[in-house]
Amino acid sequence: MSVTSDKRAPGVRISDLSVVYRTPAGELPAVRGIDLELVPGTITGVVGESGSGKSTLALSLLNAVQPPGRISAGSVEIDGLGDVVALGGDDLRRARGRHVGYVFQAAQSSLNPLKTVGKQLLDLGRSHDVEDLPGLVKEARSLLDRMGMDGARVLDSHQHELSGGMRQRVGIMLALVLNAHLVVLDEPTTALDMITQATILRIIREVHEERGLTTLVITHDLGVVAEVADRLAVMYGGRVVEQGPTREVLGDPRHPYTRGLLQAIPRLVGDIDEARALPGRPPTLGTIPADGCVFRERCAVRMDVCETGEPPVLTQGPRIVACHAADMGPEAVTEPAKERQTVTAGVGDTPTTGEEQA
Amino acid sequence: MITGKGITKTFRQRGGMLGGREVKALRGVDFTIEKGGAVSFIGESGCGKTTLGRILAGLESYDSGEIVIDGVPMSSLRQKSRQPHFRRIQLIHQDPYSALNPARTIHQALDAPLSLRAKQTGRSRAWMEERAEELLSLVGLDPGYVLPRYPHQLSGGMRQRVVIARALTVDPDMLVADEATSMIDVSLRLGILALLKDLRDRLGVSVLFITHDVATARYIGLDGELYVIYRGQVVERGPVETVIADPVHPYTQSLLSAIPVLHGLEVPGEERVVPTEAVDPSQQDAACLFAARCPFRTERCVSELPVLGHDGGTLQEHACFHPQRRSVVATPAVQL
Amino acid sequence: MTATTIMPEARTASATLRRNFWRGVWRVMKRKPSRMVGVVIMAGFAFMGIFGPMLYPERLPRDTSALYAAPSWAHPFGTDFEGTDVLALVVTGSRYVLLTGLVTAVITVVLGAGIGLFAGFRRGRWDSVLMRITDMKLTIPGLPLLLVLSTIWKFTSAIEMGLVLGLLGWGGVARAVRAQTLSLRERGFVEAARGLGLSTTHIIGKELLPSMAPYIAMNMLIAVTGAVYAQVGLFFLGVLPFEANNWGVMLNLAVFGGGALTTTAALPYLLAPLLAILLLTLGIVLVVDAMDEIFNPRLREE
Numbered sequence: 004m005s006v007t008s009d010k011r012a013p014g015v016r017i018s019d020l021s022v023v024y025r026t027p028a029g030e031l032p033a034v035r036g037i038d039l040e041l042v043p044g045t046i047t048g049v050v051g052e053s054g055s056g057k058s059t060l061a062l063s064l065l066n067a068v069q070p071p072g073r074i075s076a077g078s079v080e081i082d083g084l085g086d087v088v089a090l091g092g093d094d095l096r097r098a099r100g101r102h103v104g105y106v107f108q109a110a111q112s113s114l115n116p117l118k119t120v121g122k123q124l125l126d127l128g129r130s131h132d133v134e135d136l137p138g139l140v141k142e143a144r145s146l147l148d149r150m151g152m153d154g155a156r157v158l159d160s161h162q163h164e165l166s167g168g169m170r171q172r173v174g175i176m177l178a179l180v181l182n183a184h185l186v187v188l189d190e191p192t193t194a195l196d197m198i199t200q201a202t203i204l205r206i207i208r209e210v211h212e213e214r215g216l217t218t219l220v221i222t223h224d225l226g227v228v229a230e231v232a233d234r235l236a237v238m239y240g241g242r243v244v245e246q247g248p249t250r251e252v253l254g255d256p257r258h259p260y261t262r263g264l265l266q267a268i269p270r271l272v273g274d275i276d277e278a279r280a281l282p283g284r285p286p287t288l289g290t291i292p293a294d295g296c297v298f299r300e301r302c303a304v305r306m307d308v309c310e311t312g313e314p315p316v317l318t319q320g321p322r323i324v325a326c327h328a329a330d331m332g333p334e335a336v337t338e339p340a341k342e343r344q345t346v347t348a349g350v351g352d353t354p355t356t357g358e359e360q361a
Numbered sequence: 362m363i364t365g366k367g368i369t370k371t372f373r374q375r376g377g378m379l380g381g382r383e384v385k386a387l388r389g390v391d392f393t394i395e396k397g398g399a400v401s402f403i404g405e406s407g408c409g410k411t412t413l414g415r416i417l418a419g420l421e422s423y424d425s426g427e428i429v430i431d432g433v434p435m436s437s438l439r440q441k442s443r444q445p446h447f448r449r450i451q452l453i454h455q456d457p458y459s460a461l462n463p464a465r466t467i468h469q470a471l472d473a474p475l476s477l478r479a480k481q482t483g484r485s486r487a488w489m490e491e492r493a494e495e496l497l498s499l500v501g502l503d504p505g506y507v508l509p510r511y512p513h514q515l516s517g518g519m520r521q522r523v524v525i526a527r528a529l530t531v532d533p534d535m536l537v538a539d540e541a542t543s544m545i546d547v548s549l550r551l552g553i554l555a556l557l558k559d560l561r562d563r564l565g566v567s568v569l570f571i572t573h574d575v576a577t578a579r580y581i582g583l584d585g586e587l588y589v590i591y592r593g594q595v596v597e598r599g600p601v602e603t604v605i606a607d608p609v610h611p612y613t614q615s616l617l618s619a620i621p622v623l624h625g626l627e628v629p630g631e632e633r634v635v636p637t638e639a640v641d642p643s644q645q646d647a648a649c650l651f652a653a654r655c656p657f658r659t660e661r662c663v664s665e666l667p668v669l670g671h672d673g674g675t676l677q678e679h680a681c682f683h684p685q686r687r688s689v690v691a692t693p694a695v696q697l
Numbered sequence: 698m699t700a701t702t703i704m705p706e707a708r709t710a711s712a713t714l715r716r717n718f719w720r721g722v723w724r725v726m727k728r729k730p731s732r733m734v735g736v737v738i739m740a741g742f743a744f745m746g747i748f749g750p751m752l753y754p755e756r757l758p759r760d761t762s763a764l765y766a767a768p769s770w771a772h773p774f775g776t777d778f779e780g781t782d783v784l785a786l787v788v789t790g791s792r793y794v795l796l797t798g799l800v801t802a803v804i805t806v807v808l809g810a811g812i813g814l815f816a817g818f819r820r821g822r823w824d825s826v827l828m829r830i831t832d833m834k835l836t837i838p839g840l841p842l843l844l845v846l847s848t849i850w851k852f853t854s855a856i857e858m859g860l861v862l863g864l865l866g867w868g869g870v871a872r873a874v875r876a877q878t879l880s881l882r883e884r885g886f887v888e889a890a891r892g893l894g895l896s897t898t899h900i901i902g903k904e905l906l907p908s909m910a911p912y913i914a915m916n917m918l919i920a921v922t923g924a925v926y927a928q929v930g931l932f933f934l935g936v937l938p939f940e941a942n943n944w945g946v947m948l949n950l951a952v953f954g955g956g957a958l959t960t961t962a963a964l965p966y967l968l969a970p971l972l973a974i975l976l977l978t979l980g981i982v983l984v985v986d987a988m989d990e991i992f993n994p995r996l997r998e999e
Contacts, residue, residue, distance in 0.1 A: 052547055053546050197405070197619040198405060198615055198636060198638075199405075201621075202638060224547070224621070226620070226622075226623065229621055229624050229625070229626075230621040230622065249624065250625030252625070253624065255625075264547060264548055265623075267547065267550070268547070268551075268576070269577050269579065269580035270576055271576050271579060271617075272605075272690060272692055275583055280548070280551035280555060281548040281549075284518060284548075284549060285549075418892050420888055420892055444894060448892070448894045451892060451893070452888070452889070452892055454888070459886065460889055461885075461886055462886040462904050462907070463994065464910070464992065464994060465907065466714065469903075470886075473893070473903065474894075474895060477893070477894060477895060509713075511998070527889065527893070528893075
C-alpha cells in the first residue's frame with residue numbers, strides 16, 4: 004500500500020451490492036452481494052471476463068447503472084460523499100467528475116470528433132460550474148505535460164490527430180482535471196500496443212502516487228492488474244470470488260477460478276504444456292446459476308455441496324476467498340454465507356437491505 | 362510451402378492527387394513458411410503485419426516482390442488466375458463478431474463455400490452435409506447444436522471456432538490468424554490457440570500467426586520462427602525460443618520488456634529496455650527506422666539503414682548495427 | 698448413401714428455416730398490439746384493392762334524387778354531385794391508387810437498391826458514373842416534370858403512373874444503400890466471403906442484401922405512402938385528366954366542384970378519401986416499426 008500524505012484520497016466501501024437487469028426472463032442479477040473496500044491511496048484491480056459484472060460494478064461506483072439495470076441492494080460509501088446509491092439528480096451529476104473521475108472503456112473513441120480537446124475541456128468545466136476556466140485549462144495543460152505530451156498542442160487537436168495512447172491520456176486528463184481523487188479506469192489499455200500499454204500503466208501508477216488518488220482499474224487482463232494494482236479482486240458470474248494483495252494472490256491463488264485463469268495464460272518461458280485451458284465458458288446473465296457456487300460448472304475441484312450451498316467467505320489476514328474447497332489454514336476465519344457481514348477490518352457496519360438468497 | 366521475396370506495399374492516404382501522404386506498410390519483406398509450419402509476425406499496430414496477412418489471403422494487392430505458393434510464382438500468372446492460389450491461404454479475422462453474417466445461420470455460412478467446393482470436385486449434397494458436420498466436430502463443436510443457430514446465439518470462442526471451420530471448407534494450405542484471440546475471453550483463448558496448434562499436427566496446415574502477444578506466438582509454434590516487424594521492415598527473425606530468450610534488436614527488446622510481469626509469480630528481466638515513445642514516422646529513410654526511439658543509437662544509426670543479417674555472429678537474423686543480447690523477459694518465481 | 702436420399706433432408710432444413718422465420722415474424726408482430734392493428738389495416742386495404750371493385754357494377758348507380766346526400770345507412774359517407782355513393786367511389790378508386798403505390802415502391806426499391814449495391818460493391822469507376830447519374834436524377838424537380846409529362850401522357854393505367862413515379866423516386870434509396878454497402882463491404886463476413894472465393898452474386902444477394910433488408914423493407918413501405926400522396930396530389934390539382942376513378946379526383950371535385958371548403962354539404966365527400974389516405978399511412982407507419990426486429994435474427998428470436 005502506498006502511503007500518501009494527502010488526506011484527500013477517499014476510501015470506498017462497497018457493501019453487499021447487488022445490481023439486477025430487467026430481461027424478458029425476469030430480473031437477473033449481474034452483480035450479487037459484493038463486498039469490496041478500496042483503501043485510500045491504493046490501486047485496486049478488478050479482473051473478470053465478459054459477463055463477470057466488472058463493468059457494472061464500476062458503474063455502480065457512480066450510481067450510473069443504466070436501465071434496464073438498477074442497483075437492487077447494498078451501498079457504496081465514498082468518503083466525503085456518503086452513500087452514492089442514495090444520491091440522485093444534481094448532487095449525483097456534480098459528484099461525477101468532481102469526486103469520481105471516470106475513464107471510459109472506449110476512451111480512445113469517446114472524444115467528440117467535431118470538437119478540439121480544449122473545447123471539450125471547457126464544456127466539461129462549464130457543466131460543472133467551474134468559475135476559473137483559465138485555471139482549468141492551465142491544470143489540464145500541466146497534466147498533459149506531465150504525461151509526456153505537449154499539452155498546448157493536444158488541447159488544440161481534434162480526436163483524429165491523436166494516437167490511441169494519446170487519446171487514452173486525454174481521457175485520464177479529463178477524469179482528473181476537476182480534481183477528483185477517486186478514479187475509475189475501465190479497461191484502460193484495451194486496443195493499445197504493448198509498448199503504449201506499458202507507458203500508460205506507468206503513467207497511471209505515477210499520477211496515482213503524485214496526486215494522492217484512490218484508483219480502481221477494471222480489466223480482463225491479469226497482466227495489467229499485476230503491473231499496477233496493490234490489491235486485486237477477481238470477479239466471476241457477478242461475484243467477487245477472491246481478493247487480496249496482488250502479489251500474494253498471483254503467487255498463491257486460492258480460488259480454483261483464479262488458479263485456472265493463471266494456468267490458461269501462455270507464458271514466455273518454461274514448458275508450454277503447462278498452460279491448460281479452462282473447460283466450459285463464462286456464464287452470461289441468463290445462465291448464471293441462482294444457487295450454489297457460480298463457478299462450479301467449470302471447476303476442477305467441485306463437490307456436491309457446491310451445487311446448493313453458497314460458498315463460505317474465508318478470510319485470512321488481508322486475503323478473502325469464497326469457495327467450499329479453499330484451504331485457508333487453521334487460522335482462517337470462516338463466515339457462513341447466510342450472515343455475511345462486512346469483512347474488512349475497520350469498516351463500519353452498514354445496514355443491508357433484502358436480497359439475501361436462500 | 363509459401364515464400365515471399367521483397368514484398369512492398371505503400372498506402373497513399375487520402376488527400377487527393379495533391380497532398381496525399383504515403384505510408385510504407387511493407388518495405389521489402391522476405392519470408393518462408395513450410396508446410397505444416399508456424400511463423401509468427403509480431404509488432405505494434407501499423408507495423409504492416411496485418412497488411413502482409415491480407416496480401417497473403419488475396420484481399421490486398423502488393424506493389425512489388427514475388428510470392429511463390431507451392432512452387433507457383435504469382436508473377437507468372439494473370440491477376441484472375443492468382444485467386445485460386447491465394448484461396449489456399451485463409452484469413453482468420455480478429456473479430457469473430459463481425460466475421461459471421463448476423464442474418465445467416467451457421468449452416469448457411471458453411472453451406473456457401475462447401476457448395477462451391479462440391480461443384481469444383483463434383484460431389485453431392487450429401488457430401489456437403491457430412492463435411493459440415495465433420496469440420497465442426499474437428500474444431501470442437503457439436504454440429505447438432507451449432508448448425509441451426511445464428512451467430513448471436515454462440516459465444517465468442519464458439520464463433521471463432523466456426524470461423525476456423527469455415528476457413529477449412531476450402532482445404533487451405535495455410536491459415537493466417539490475425540490477432541485471432543484478442544477479442545475472446547481470457548479463459549477461452551488457450552482453447553483456440555490449442556485448436557490452431559492441433560490443426561497443424563492433424564491436417565498439416567501451416568499457420569501464420571499475427572499478434573502483438575509474444576507468449577501466444579510461442580504457444581502456437583515453439584518449433585516455428587518469429588518475425589519482428591517495425592514500420593514495414595523485419596528487424597529480427599529467428600527461432601521462437603532464441604528471439605524470446607536472447608533478443609538482440611533493441612525494438613524486440615522493447616516489445617518483450619513491455620509485456621506485463623505477473624509480480625508474485627514472475628521476476629522481471631534484469632535488462633528491460635524502455636524505448637521513447639512512437640515518433641512522427643515521417644523521418645528520412647537513410648537511417649535505422651527505430652533510431653529515433655532507440656536508447657542505444659549512435660551516429661551510424663541515423664545515417665545508414667541496417668539490413669537483415671547475422672552480423673555479430675548471432676543465431677538469429679537482425680537489422681541492427683549494434684546487436685547486443687539482453688535478458689528482458691520475466692522468469693518464473695514460483696511454480697503453480 | 699446417395700445424393701437423392703439426402704436431398705429432401707437439405708430441403709427440409711431450409712423449409713424449417715423458413716418456417717422459423719415466419720414464426721419469428723408472428724412473434725415480433727404480437728409484441729405490440731399497434732403492429733397487429735397496422736397489419737389488419739394493410740390487409741384491409743389489400744382486400745379492398747383486389748376484391749373491392751368486384752363488389753360494384755362497372756358503372757356505379759346514381760341516385761339523382763340525392764345529390765350531396767348526408768351520411769346515412771345506405772350511404773355511410775353520403776353521395777357525390779351525381780348522387781353516387783361515396784363509399785363505393787372510395788372502394789373502386791382504391792385499386793388504381795394502391796396499384797400505383799405498389800408499382801412505385803417496387804421500382805424505387807429494385808432500382809435504388811440494385812444501383813446502390815452495385816455502385817457500393819464495385820466502387821471505382823462504376824461507382825462514380827452511377828452516383829453522378831443519381832445526383833443528376835436527384836436534381837430533377839419531380840412536380841414540374843410530371844406537369845410536362847401529363848400534357849403528352851394521360852396515365853390511364855395505374856402501372857404507367859407507378860412507373861413514372863418509381864423512375865422519379867429511386868435516387869434517395871440508391872444513395873443510402875450505396876453508403877451502407879460501402880460500410881458493410883469492409884465487414885469481416887464480406888471479406889471472408891471474398892477470401893473463400895464466393896461469387897459476387899452470392900456476396901451481394903446472400904451477404905449484403907439480408908443485412909440491409911430492414912432498411913429496404915422500410916423504404917418500400919414508405920415509398921407506397923409517397924406514391925399515394927404524389928398521385929392523389931396530381932389528380933387533386935387537376936393536372937391529369939379525370940379518366941380514372943381516383944381518390945385524388947374525388948378530392949378535386951369535392952373542393953373545386955362541391956365547394957367542400959365553404960359549405961358542409963360536400964364535406965363527407967371530401968373527408969372520405971382523406972380518411973382512406975390517413976388510414977393507409979397509419980397502417981404502414983405501424984408496420985414499419987416492426988421491420989428492424991423482423992430482419993434481425995437476434996431481435997426476432999428473443
